[in-house]
Amino acid sequence: MRTEDLIKALDADVRSKAMPLGSAWRMAVAVAAVVAAAVFWLTIGPRPDLMVAMHTMRFLSKFVFTIALGVSAFGLIRALSSPGAPTARATAWMALAPALVGVAVILELFAVPRAEWGTRLVGSNMMICMAFIPLIGLGPLAVFLWVLRHGAPTRPVLAGAVAGLLAGGLSATFYAAHCFDDSPLFVATWYTLAVVILTGLGALGGRFFVRW
Structure with missing residues (x-):
């Protein structure tokens, strides 16, 4: 069987699943958000001065960065989970979050x-950041890897890594509500390293649990 025929067959198989893949991804994000919220509230919770901090641009900018990462990763992972789907545009959008952080740092x-x-x-919280972004993101990462198995990614390691980025964007969004360090320098360094941990775990998950 030619590669093109195999991809078409896989795509047809994905489309014939009981739940459409697009619906599965939307449900996965909802479930992952609930899981992340539960871990967040049961462990560290929001910072005491949250209502005051919400009136500062430095605090709000953290959510711009993390949400941009999550949204762009969501677009890419949906494309990667469907054989033959174009990924160029979604890949280009992955540069948005780093670009925003870079501008803020400058x-x-x-x-x-x-x-x-x-x-x-x-x-003042780099070790807490490094510990809790991965902790909050582990549950969502497991959910996203499960949905990847529901699809048929032709590049499972890459798809798993993007699942880690998506989990990292989600968990970092929750963690940002606790974090007292609002400096873009801090976010660019420690948030990034914490998300890299989830990205690596996602790549491993793609290698061992998503491959077909």
């Missing part, structure tokens, strides 16, 4: 004295 470097750069980068 603006902060211009606005903040050089002597404060190290303090802003290290922050």
Whole structure:
């Protein structure tokens, strides 16, 4: 059987599932959000001054970054889970979150004295960040890997890694409501490293649980 015929057969199989893949992904995001919210509220919860912090641009910008990551990863993983689906546009959108963070970091470097750069980068909660973004994201990652098995990704390791990025964007969004470090330097460093952990776990999950 030629590769093109195999892809068409896989695509037909995906479309014949009891639940359409698009519906499965929407349900998965809803379930993952509930799981992430439960872990968040049962462990660290929001920061005490949340209502005050919500009036500051630095605090709100964190959600712009994390939501941009989650939305772009969602678009890409939906494409990757369907054989033969175009991925170029969705892949290009993955540059949005890093670009936004990069612009914010540059603006902060211009606005903040050089002597404060190290303090802003290290922050006060880097170990909590590194621990809880992966912790909050583990449940959602498991949900997303399960949906990938419902589809037929031709690049399971890549699809698993994007599942980790999606879980990371979701978990980082919840964690941002707890985090006292609102500096883009902190977010660019420690949020990124925490999401990379989930990305690596997702790639491993794709390698061992999603392949067909």
